[in-house]
Amino acid sequence: MPLASSHLLRRGRCSEPGRLYVLTTVTHRRTPLFRDWRNARLVVHQMRRSDQENACVSLAWVVMPDHLHWLIELRSVTLGTLMRRFKSRSSLALHKAGVELEPVWQAGYQDRALRREEDVRKVARYIVANPLRAGLASSVRQYPHWDAVWL
Template identity: 45%
Template sequence: MGMFNHMPSPQLLIGRRSIIDNVYAITMICRDRRPIFENPANAGIAIQVLEAMDQQGLTSSLAWVVMPDHLHWLAQLREKSLGYCVQRFKSRSGLLINQHRGSAGALWQAGYFDHAIRSEESLRKHARYILANPIRAGLATRLGEYPQGWCRWPLDDTDPG
């Protein structure tokens, strides 16, 4: 099985478990892989929505990175289901970004990828993997250089994860 399970249809959601206090690595992709977040203002709106979800007590973010056409988010569920939290993020960010752009229509691809982090897995290792996405994509040369990434812990190139 791959790192992420893609489950776009409701029928496939049967068997997907979301457990309060569990940590999930979540990936959401822009519809048609449009590079919506090349615009820093759009990326900023997505980041504000992630922060608001933490402030509202739905999630506790550990790390995220907003790539040009997708978003990676490492978060602990605090309230509601994983599906609810993802849908709330997508609907709120889509609405606000469409308002900012003066456009309409779906911003996000249906569904999402997720991986429940097992207790023995290193959260810092997952955070480092997420924050290294811009390096692998050629958008940065070192951790911390890409402006649309954040981690609860300081991670640098010498951190073993």
């Protein structure tokens, strides 16, 4: 088995409060936990909790069957702290709800800082259109697990 190299993703990573980031994280072994509506909503609740705690401002997100994409403005914590708290809390909530997958999430996450000149709404549209590209819905209105602040 090859050695994990998720630590390489952290090389050069910086957390800048006020900066916009697209975050992506994947379930362990790409298990489609979020086909179950209740599981997906538990994860959504934990993303909203991050907003309530002023760790970030969620601008757009989509929870896919085995991963999520989250467009945020970082606030009072580092990216690492935000994701560590989110993954820990969502794992705990899922386990309390009966999910037996251990661990729930793959190690690490991907982040991309948006450039100042990027069209944030275009990035948000791309994120919420993921279910269309994956063939999960023919309209974003048919897919229940997404949101964007511009609606």
